[in-house]
Amino acid sequence: MEHNSANTAAKAAALFLWVVVIIALGYGVSRTALQAAALFTG
Amino acid sequence: MLSFLDREKSVAPPGYSRWFIPPAALAVHLSIGQVYAFSVFKTPLVDRFDTTLTAIGVVFSISIVMLGLSAAFGGKWVERNGPRKAMFVSGVCWGTGFLVGALGVATGQLWLLYLGYGVIGGIGLGIGYISPVSTLIKWFPDRPGMATGMAIMGFGGGALIASPLSAAMLDNFAATPADAIVPAFLTLGAVYFVAMMLGSMTVKVPPPGWKPEGWEPKPTVTGGDLTTEGVTVERAFRTPQFWLLWIVLFCNVTAGIGILEQAAPMIQDFFANVGPAEAAGYVGVLSLCNMLGRFVWSSTSDALGRKRTYIGYLGIGCLLYLLIAVAGTGSIVLFVAVTGLILSFYGGGFATIPAYLKDLFGSFNVGAIHGRLLTAWSCAGIAGPLIVNVVADYQLSAGYSGADLYTLSLYLMVGVMAVGFIANMLVRPLSKGQIDQDEVAEPASSHQSA
Numbered sequence: 001m002e003h004n005s006a007n008t009a010a011k012a013a014a015l016f017l018w019v020v021v022i023i024a025l026g027y028g029v030s031r032t033a034l035q036a037a038a039l040f041t042g
Numbered sequence: 043m044l045s046f047l048d049r050e051k052s053v054a055p056p057g058y059s060r061w062f063i064p065p066a067a068l069a070v071h072l073s074i075g076q077v078y079a080f081s082v083f084k085t086p087l088v089d090r091f092d093t094t095l096t097a098i099g100v101v102f103s104i105s106i107v108m109l110g111l112s113a114a115f116g117g118k119w120v121e122r123n124g125p126r127k128a129m130f131v132s133g134v135c136w137g138t139g140f141l142v143g144a145l146g147v148a149t150g151q152l153w154l155l156y157l158g159y160g161v162i163g164g165i166g167l168g169i170g171y172i173s174p175v176s177t178l179i180k181w182f183p184d185r186p187g188m189a190t191g192m193a194i195m196g197f198g199g200g201a202l203i204a205s206p207l208s209a210a211m212l213d214n215f216a217a218t219p220a221d222a223i224v225p226a227f228l229t230l231g232a233v234y235f236v237a238m239m240l241g242s243m244t245v246k247v248p249p250p251g252w253k254p255e256g257w258e259p260k261p262t263v264t265g266g267d268l269t270t271e272g273v274t275v276e277r278a279f280r281t282p283q284f285w286l287l288w289i290v291l292f293c294n295v296t297a298g299i300g301i302l303e304q305a306a307p308m309i310q311d312f313f314a315n316v317g318p319a320e321a322a323g324y325v326g327v328l329s330l331c332n333m334l335g336r337f338v339w340s341s342t343s344d345a346l347g348r349k350r351t352y353i354g355y356l357g358i359g360c361l362l363y364l365l366i367a368v369a370g371t372g373s374i375v376l377f378v379a380v381t382g383l384i385l386s387f388y389g390g391g392f393a394t395i396p397a398y399l400k401d402l403f404g405s406f407n408v409g410a411i412h413g414r415l416l417t418a419w420s421c422a423g424i425a426g427p428l429i430v431n432v433v434a435d436y437q438l439s440a441g442y443s444g445a446d447l448y449t450l451s452l453y454l455m456v457g458v459m460a461v462g463f464i465a466n467m468l469v470r471p472l473s474k475g476q477i478d479q480d481e482v483a484e485p486a487s488s489h490q491s492a
Binding site: 013035036 | 055058062063065066068069072196199200201202203204205206207237240241243244246316319320321322323324325326327329330333378
């Protein structure tokens, strides 16, 4: 039972990390893309 | 006391999905990737310490040198102790680096910044860089290029996140950027520490004998299985294959730096109508190409094969450099597309090399061997800018201007790529005589002692 709850916690943490990572990457890529747009609109 | 960090405590239970592992690796690489956004702090640090760009530039150089040294010498420790302990140590070093660096800035002691961000942070960089690679390859032996591409894409992505974030902190945390450095460093250190601890706690190694359903490893020339065995670091270090790959990585990185080091001034010299804002936009395009290349080309190498992929990086890269040298001023669209492709190959070269090492030397010591190979990155980090800047100074003193300032360095990079191309063509699988069964390493789990 204890083993199962530890695994559940690990999976939940991993899923949380996926969300954080995707949001962080999305932030970085979108901010850089906005900066990159200056090359074509500037 | 810290036994929860031991490798044995991080073995995944049966049925654990391997797709829970990449975010742990990404959390670490996105954090340590901040190092390539260090330049955001350069001018505020110059103002804060009332010193020169060179004196502040040394901070970054120390961190990269320490990255190379700790990856090279810490690789075996990482393999023995497992990814959880390695990521933990990396997170502690990386976070502490910011803390000690902030103390140096607050007290006006530059040596503390060298020690903190440079030395301690640099150790965190090296250990963190290699810590998830071996584990990902073991979880994804059928797709090692995609797996390492995901992690190492994180290193490129880390700078894309840290750059605007750091700029925003410097603008908002205090009246002047120089006064905002300390709270910014403390914030970054805390955030990265938490992210890397989360990564450390969630990473798991596959159970002994685990392999993806329906997948069978290819046997070695000795009939053995390099995915359950693995050539020792010492043995790999003595093979021509290791040194040929060292040359391959050195050349690919040097050539990429040939663009990176001078991207903003170069596009303004090639095209008179491009100003500083557009040049900054161009640097953004290159950053995106660098990051995407890490994942896309490395994943492609699973289908194409590693050697063919590097034929692309170095062979096509060589021709692309020639194209810029000969016709770079003809069209800005062509210039951006060609240099963007070169930078994607630069990123792809970093991300694909662990899978190449795994193909040649097996999975179980790939992290340690990768760590040794990263000395090529350290050397390229010195050679690349040196070539570019020395040539630029020489061309300036010779009276060249505009696009002509870069012609010689572009042709030099064609040569560098050609050398790397030849080295790659000479790579062969290990022969029976090179895989001495006495020196074939046992799986790392059998190295654990009480």
